[in-house]
Amino acid sequence: FAPFAARQPANRWSTDMADAEELKRAAAAKALEYVTDGMRLGLGTGSTAKHFVALLAERVAAGLKVTGVPTSEQTKAQALSLGVPLATLDELPELDLCIDGADEIGPELALIKGGGGALLREKIVASAAREMIVIADETKTVATLGRFPLPIEVVTFGVEAIKLRLKGAIATAGCDGELKLRHKADGKPFITDQGNVIVDAHLGRIPDPRALARALEEVAGVVEHGLFLGLARRAVLAGANGISVITP
Numbered sequence: 001f002a003p004f005a006a007r008q009p010a011n012r013w014s015t016d017m018a019d020a021e022e023l024k025r026a027a028a029a030k031a032l033e034y035v036t037d038g039m040r041l042g043l044g045t046g047s048t049a050k051h052f053v054a055l056l057a058e059r060v061a062a063g064l065k066v067t068g069v070p071t072s073e074q075t076k077a078q079a080l081s082l083g084v085p086l087a088t089l090d091e092l093p094e095l096d097l098c099i100d101g102a103d104e105i106g107p108e109l110a111l112i113k114g115g116g117g118a119l120l121r122e123k124i125v126a127s128a129a130r131e132m133i134v135i136a137d138e139t140k141t142v143a144t145l146g147r148f149p150l151p152i153e154v155v156t157f158g159v160e161a162i163k164l165r166l167k168g169a170i171a172t173a174g175c176d177g178e179l180k181l182r183h184k185a186d187g188k189p190f191i192t193d194q195g196n197v198i199v200d201a202h203l204g205r206i207p208d209p210r211a212l213a214r215a216l217e218e219v220a221g222v223v224e225h226g227l228f229l230g231l232a233r234r235a236v237l238a239g240a241n242g243i244s245v246i247t248p
């Protein structure tokens with residue numbers, strides 16, 4: 001990691017971005033060490049997972065035999081384009097390992113996921129795996145979850161009514177904040193791979209993630225939320241001083 005610290009940027013912003021990509025790639029490369037021949041792998045979504053899929057493809061080209069189950073159409077397209085063998089979760093309902101990124105990593109490896117909008121498939125695939133490893137740059141770790149808006153996937157019917165119920169549910173878990181329907185850059189609502197929409201809950205702080213998860217799951221119209229609790233067994237974190245692997 002010495003090169004990161006040593007580099008004297010001409011353009012600080014673009015160099016920081018490049019460094020962030022290097023850190024994500026370093027975490028992905030470390031996670032690849034947990035992959036062995038014959039594994040059935042859940043393939044995550046997002047920029048960190050994208051590095052993992054690219055590195056995995058290099059190993060596949062060199063002879064590694066694995067089958068991937070992608071967590072999004074985006075990851076599916078990338079893996080197919082790079083020659084990573086794929087199956088559906090119906091074909092492979094039990095997986096050995098799932099490798100995915102996260103938006104926030106809190107105590108006990110509680111995660112917020114869904115910044116890329118793939119939380120539903122990501123949670124189904126992670127739940128089907130014997131182990132989930134989360135990969136990230138270390139800036140994703142927090143003492144308390146909630147700074148990153150919590151994505152909540154809801155059906156398209158009655159979104160305003162669902163939001164009102166969500167507001168109440170969130171209050172029962174000791175949280176408060178704005179709920180915003182996610183939009184794409186063109187101003188149209190963001191539609192997930194499963195045809196739903198996402199409400200981002202800007203909570204700032206989630207004092208009791210389990211209580212919030214339970215409360216959200218009781219709201220009619222909620223398909224899934226981005227709290228991943230008790231799913232990740234390991235986090236591979238890359239920072240300026242190197243890689244650390246942490247367990248709950």
Ligand code: 5RP
Nearest residue numbers: 046047048101114115116118
């Ligand atoms: C997508 C996700 C991603 O894993 C999460 O948003 C992290 O993405 P990135 O690696 O680009 O920071 O949950 O739904």
